[in-house]
Amino acid sequence: MDTKDFYIRKARVQDVETIHKSIMVCAKDGLMLPRAFTDLYSHMRDHYVIAPREGQGPIKGCCALSLCWKDYAEVRSLMVDEDMRGRGWGKRLVEACLSEALTLGFYKVFTLTYQVDFFHSLGFEEVDKNELPQKVWSDCIHCAKFPNCDETAMLIEL
Template sequence: MGQPYIRKARVQDVKAIHGLLMHTSGQGLLLPRSLNQLYSHLRDFLVLDPDDGGPLVGCCALSIAWDDIAEVRSLVVADDLRGKGWGRKLVDACLSDAVTLGIFRVFALTYQVEFFLRMGFRVVEKDVLPQKIWADCIHCPKFPDCDETAVLLEM
C-alpha cells in the first residue's frame, strides 16, 4: 500500500465508505449509516486514500449542527492502520474545516472516549447538545437510550 493521504470524498467513494462503516459498526465501535445518509451528506466526508488504487482505508465527516457547533462523525480507520495516527489526522482535518467555516465548538458522540480525550475534547452531558439530539438522534433506533458518550472541544 502506498502512503495514505486525506482528500474530500467523491460520489464514487460512497459504497466504500459504507463498507468501512458497516465493518466497524459490526465491531461495536460506532453506529452504522445508511447509503441514503452517506449520499445526502457526502460533502461532509473526508477519506483516507491509500494512493495505490486499493480500497479506501478510512473516513471521517464534519457535520454542521447549528450556527456555532459542528459534529465529528463516522470516524473509521482500517483495522491494520489503527494506532498509527491516521484517526487523529482525519479529526484534525475536520477541525481545520470547522475553523475555516468559523465554527469553534466541535463535538462527537462516541464509544471511543479516550481517543477524543487525548485530542483535547472533554466529556459533556448530552443535554448541552440540544440541536443534535432533536435533529439526528430522534431517528436513531437507540433513542432515547443512547449509550454513546458526548465529548466537546472548544477551540
Template sequence: MRLRKARITDVKGVHKLIMNTSADDGLVLPRSYNQLYSHLRDFFVIVDESREDEALGCCALSICWENLAEVRSLVVAREARGQGLGRKLVEACLSDAVTLGIYRVFALTNTPDFFRHMGFVEVSKDTLPQKVWSDCLNCPRFPDCDEIALHIEL
C-alpha cells in the same frame, strides 16, 4: 496513503467501512447510501493509492447549528489502526470547522479517551441543542444511549 475530501467514487468504500464497523462493534451508526450521497461533502477519507484509492478511513464534520458542528462517522479499517489515521481525520474536520467559522465541535462516542487525547473535554449531553438528537431516533441504542458527549473549543 493520502488524506482528502471524499468523492463520489468513495461512497461505496465509505459505506463498507461504516457498515463493517457498525456490524462488528457498533461504535458508529450505520449510514445508508442515500445518507452518504446527501452528506458526501461532510466527509474526509484516507485512501491507499496503491490499492486503487481504497478507503482506509473516513470521518465527517456535520454542521448542527450556528456555531456548533459534530465530528461523526469516524472509522479506520482494522488493518490500518494504530497509525494515527483517526487523529489525522479528526484534525482535518477541526481544520474544516475553523475554515467555516465554527469554533465549537463535539463528538458522541464510546471511545472518549481518543478524543480526550485530542483536547476534547466531557460535557453533559443536556448542553447540546435538541437538533443534535435527530440521529438518535434512528439509533438501535435509543433511548438507552451509553455514548459520552465531548466537545472542544477551537
C-alpha cells in the same frame, strides 16, 4: 503497508460504497452506529478519506464534519481500517475536520462516541448530552437506541 503511500482528501462519489461497507463493519462490531446509503450520499461532501496516493485500491478510513447549528459542528463516522490503526490516521482525519470547522467559523465541535480515550487525547472533554439539544432532537430522536443512548458526548472549543 507504508503510510507514505496514503493521504487525506475529501470524499468522492466513488468512495461512498466503501465508506458504507466500512461503517457497517464497525457498526456490527459495536464501534459506531450504522449509516444509510442515502445519508452518506447526501452528506458525501462532509467526509474526508484516507486514500492511496497512486489512486489504486480502496480508501482506508473516513471521518465527517457535519455542520449542525450556529457555532456547533459534529465530528462523526470516524473509521480507520484495522491494518492502518495505530499510525495516527484517526488523529489526522479528526484534525482535518477541526481545521475545516475553524475555516468555516465553527468554534465548538462535538462528537458522540464509544472511543472516549481517543477523543480525550485530542482535547475533547465529556459533556452532558443536554448541552446538545439540537443534535438530540434532529438526529438522535430517530436512532433505534433513543432515548437510551450509550454513546458519550464530547466537546472541544477551538
